[in-house]
Amino acid sequence: xxxxxxxxxxxxxxxxxxRVNDLVSRFTLEEKVELMVQYQAAVERLGxxxxxxxxxxxxxxxxxxxxxxxxxxxxxxxxxxxxxxKRIGSVIGDEARGFYRRNPEINGLxxxxxxxxxxxxxxxxxxxxAYGEDPILTGKLASALIQGIQGDHPVYLKAVATLKHFIANxxxxxxxxxxVSIDPRNMREYYLKAFEIxxxxxxxxxxMTAYNAINGVxxxxxxxxxxxxxxxxxxxxxVVSDAFDVTGTVRDHGYLDTYxxxxxxxxxxxxIDSITDDSVVIKQALREALEEGLLAESDLDTxxxxxxxxxxRLGEFDPExxxxxxxxxxxxxxxxxxxxxxxEAAAKAAVLLKNDRGLLPLQADALRKVAVIGPLGDIxxxxxxxxxxxYAITPLQGIREKLSAAGKQAETxxxxxxxxxxxxxxxxxxxxxxxxxxxxxxxxxxERAEEAAVFEMTDWGWGxxxxxxxxxxxxxxxxDKIVKASAEQIWEWFTKEVFLVQPxxxxxxxxxxxxxxxxxxxxxxxxxxxxVGDGQAAETANEINVAGAAEVSGAEAKVIHADxxxxxxxxxxxxxxxxxxxDAELAVVFVGNHPLINGKETIDRPDITLPESQEQLIREVxxxxxxxxxxxxxxxxYALNWADANVPAxxxxxxxxxxxxxALADVLFGDTNPAGRLNMTWYRSVDQLxxxxxxxxxxxxxxxxxxxxxVLYPFGHGLSYTTFRYDGxxxxxxxxxxxxxxxxxxxxTCRVTNTGKLAGEEVVQIYGSANxxxxxxxxxxxxxxxxxxxxxxxxxxxxxxxxxSQLAIWDVTRERYCVESGTYTFLAGASSENLPLSAGLTxxxxxxxxxxxxxxxxxxxxxxxxxxxxxxxxxxxxxVELKGTGGWIAFADAEFGSGAGTLRVRAAVGAADSAxxxxxxxxEGVLAGKLAWHSNANASGSREWKEYTCELNGVxxxxxVYLVLSGAVAISEIQFA
Numbered sequence: 001x002x003x004x005x006x007x008x009x010x011x012x013x014x015x016x017x018x019r020v021n022d023l024v025s026r027f028t029l030e031e032k033v034e035l036m037v038q039y040q041a042a043v044e045r046l047g048x049x050x051x052x053x054x055x056x057x058x059x060x061x062x063x064x065x066x067x068x069x070x071x072x073x074x075x076x077x078x079x080x081x082x083x084x085x086k087r088i089g090s091v092i093g094d095e096a097r098g099f100y101r102r103n104p105e106i107n108g109l110x111x112x113x114x115x116x117x118x119x120x121x122x123x124x125x126x127x128x129x130a131y132g133e134d135p136i137l138t139g140k141l142a143s144a145l146i147q148g149i150q151g152d153h154p155v156y157l158k159a160v161a162t163l164k165h166f167i168a169n170x171x172x173x174x175x176x177x178x179x180v181s182i183d184p185r186n187m188r189e190y191y192l193k194a195f196e197i198x199x200x201x202x203x204x205x206x207x208m209t210a211y212n213a214i215n216g217v218x219x220x221x222x223x224x225x226x227x228x229x230x231x232x233x234x235x236x237x238x239v240v241s242d243a244f245d246v247t248g249t250v251r252d253h254g255y256l257d258t259y260x261x262x263x264x265x266x267x268x269x270x271x272i273d274s275i276t277d278d279s280v281v282i283k284q285a286l287r288e289a290l291e292e293g294l295l296a297e298s299d300l301d302t303x304x305x306x307x308x309x310x311x312x313r314l315g316e317f318d319p320e321x322x323x324x325x326x327x328x329x330x331x332x333x334x335x336x337x338x339x340x341x342x343x344e345a346a347a348k349a350a351v352l353l354k355n356d357r358g359l360l361p362l363q364a365d366a367l368r369k370v371a372v373i374g375p376l377g378d379i380x381x382x383x384x385x386x387x388x389x390x391y392a393i394t395p396l397q398g399i400r401e402k403l404s405a406a407g408k409q410a411e412t413x414x415x416x417x418x419x420x421x422x423x424x425x426x427x428x429x430x431x432x433x434x435x436x437x438x439x440x441x442x443x444x445x446x447e448r449a450e451e452a453a454v455f456e457m458t459d460w461g462w463g464x465x466x467x468x469x470x471x472x473x474x475x476x477x478x479x480d481k482i483v484k485a486s487a488e489q490i491w492e493w494f495t496k497e498v499f500l501v502q503p504x505x506x507x508x509x510x511x512x513x514x515x516x517x518x519x520x521x522x523x524x525x526x527x528x529x530x531x532v533g534d535g536q537a538a539e540t541a542n543e544i545n546v547a548g549a550a551e552v553s554g555a556e557a558k559v560i561h562a563d564x565x566x567x568x569x570x571x572x573x574x575x576x577x578x579x580x581x582x583d584a585e586l587a588v589v590f591v592g593n594h595p596l597i598n599g600k601e602t603i604d605r606p607d608i609t610l611p612e613s614q615e616q617l618i619r620e621v622x623x624x625x626x627x628x629x630x631x632x633x634x635x636x637x638y639a640l641n642w643a644d645a646n647v648p649a650x651x652x653x654x655x656x657x658x659x660x661x662x663a664l665a666d667v668l669f670g671d672t673n674p675a676g677r678l679n680m681t682w683y684r685s686v687d688q689l690x691x692x693x694x695x696x697x698x699x700x701x702x703x704x705x706x707x708x709x710x711v712l713y714p715f716g717h718g719l720s721y722t723t724f725r726y727d728g729x730x731x732x733x734x735x736x737x738x739x740x741x742x743x744x745x746x747x748x749t750c751r752v753t754n755t756g757k758l759a760g761e762e763v764v765q766i767y768g769s770a771n772x773x774x775x776x777x778x779x780x781x782x783x784x785x786x787x788x789x790x791x792x793x794x795x796x797x798x799x800x801x802x803x804x805s806q807l808a809i810w811d812v813t814r815e816r817y818c819v820e821s822g823t824y825t826f827l828a829g830a831s832s833e834n835l836p837l838s839a840g841l842t843x844x845x846x847x848x849x850x851x852x853x854x855x856x857x858x859x860x861x862x863x864x865x866x867x868x869x870x871x872x873x874x875x876x877x878x879x880v881e882l883k884g885t886g887g888w889i890a891f892a893d894a895e896f897g898s899g900a901g902t903l904r905v906r907a908a909v910g911a912a913d914s915a916x917x918x919x920x921x922x923x924e925g926v927l928a929g930k931l932a933w934h935s936n937a938n939a940s941g942s943r944e945w946k947e948y949t950c951e952l953n954g955v956x957x958x959x960x961v962y963l964v965l966s967g968a969v970a971i972s973e974i975q976f977a
Contacts, residue, residue, distance in 0.1 A: 089148020139197025461611025548602020914967025
């Protein structure tokens, strides 16, 4: 049936909201149900087409075929270049339109990017996907990308950016069922800030919730989505749930019992407007929720108004003539200028970490022999959220092109730094070969070494290896029954091309293998096949799995031991590398990670070092040739302690897509002067980091803001082939009235001069610190940055206008932002630890008054704590709970006047002897009162919230009050009277 015309929603002269309301009002209830999921159904009678919410676009369009690729987001974060980010976003938006024109029902214009989760810990498996550890840097770069993606038309959107993942999604192990504890100051001053900026400055039209729970509440049910994102920040777009997360509220978190409850509460309480999940299950759950009154039709109306408001702005319901983006077609995909931008971005993302003796830039016309060494030297990898590469320029290729262009007949020798091996079964005495006629199968059929297959075995560290059969150039992989040499690349949800290799004790030439999920590899004596276990397990589907783990069916019932193999070295990785390095004038060693091994979505990193085999490779090459450059191609920061202490030059880049080799060669040979800056602190060891699941950056001393130790490379670090001088930091005024702080600005200027002989870019960084405060403040915090190009001898006056709101703290005593009165120091320089300029500013703001604990006070609004974490209070809000059997929370500078005689506590007690003690001055201070419960008072262990009171002694005047908890007690609210 053709669509009827003449509805008000089709009238472009009407206000947008009126058109949206009219369309949504015309859907039947069943149609509304069909429109609540990721793949929105067509409503032909109204001319509404089928539409998909969600196309991956972290650093280029992904999963739709060949598309222009850019550096991983961690690399883009190292550019510190908002103008570049906007241009990249514009290309992504253009290509999204091209793919949409190709297939509008499948290739939607709602792009799941950027990821703005803050990277508090470099061990996070998805570090590659975000922009760094600082909320200002992350927020500004994300905003620029969003502006490019969405376009600058006042009415129409080119595409839609979806911010990921709200909020505090920074661990992979247990992400589907874990809860993270975040107090109000950490939440407001750190985690929320990275999202607030892209909404307020970038105009983001969509957001995705996270898998984890926050303070006991799954993110898709978080009241902050409505209260903060939609109401406080004014976001008028729509919110999507992450894949399979609404059903995960039942399946993984065990937070609710039924899917109908999960969808109802996700929509009503969590503000979810579009559900990304099993659509059949979700739609049935929606129908049940509506039938039972858990949801009202008006709740669906609210959600659909949010999704269709954005679809209207994409131009779907308007004539194409008025929409400047409607004419973009498939020809925009892979335009040559997009490849040029990819190369520019990859070069701008490169960070020169060290450059002693002026080893870099290389002089192409002066080199005769160059050794390119390492497992990252002649390959370009893509990560899970990359598109298909249209081509790939490897580092080796880029270097050879530079040398060739110099007109010299330079020799470039390559050594992969990997072993070439043969494998011989201890059980059968036969070698492993590629079975004749079946190139995918492996069988132990050869008895003579010359007939055996040779495999390139790469050690990625922590037992993980990949093997490539030289006969067909394919990776070992598995269907969970047999081992095959059939994979052309490593790119699936489960990395089945990884084999865990375990040398036998005292016999390193004898090894066993196990597969990606720990199943031992055995030999079938009859057929010679290499089996996975006993070869009888069901294949694990290589589909997205929220938890990331997978079991082999039946494996738990059998004990299977891996068979041994003799490992015969055909070519030793270190010997080949040393020979290549010793015979060259210069050695360039490429090390780093594979994006899908030892750290990825669902897998956190085991350490922050390079694999030991790569560390050894660097040492051996340097010993053979002191003119060694180390290039790290990686998704994370690394502890490069030995290399930093010994190797003269170190360069870092992320996996950067199709133009990786060209861009690295541009930097190595000086065609691009490096100006990338680190977006994360590079620590020396995991020993400098708190426990991984500790999300408190303030007390835990995380990130450059609070960490006080000796780092390898500081946040903001990066060198150049030229030099810069800073001088003349000037504040527009010496005193500032910040009583109306949201509007006030701190205006400052500094001069930067290129004092070297080469043109180059400098990233001017402005930091601030409070000289006094009621609370622990950052050592320093980034307030602004600008990337500027300077010719030799050129001086630039770089101006900044810093909103005074960036100096605010979250005052837990009054539950609002506050700019404290006092003196603030502003610093300018080249990194967080290289700040030669400073100037002071007196700010007339507020003096936080003493606490009034005679008012009802949320327990989570403490000033300090030990041994507790934040969970959910079943009555609403959050509660302080013990992590173990004892801990405390502190409320500083409380004014009790003539005295308080009673403490009222809202608490829940478990089945253990428990107590809350009131102590003055310290956790061991004078005991002023006590509540106690015996274990038999709640033998069932059920947590019923009740009000309890105790009498107090000596609580008067201004005091620091400590509530010392023991046993199994949780508290949500306190009040002194």
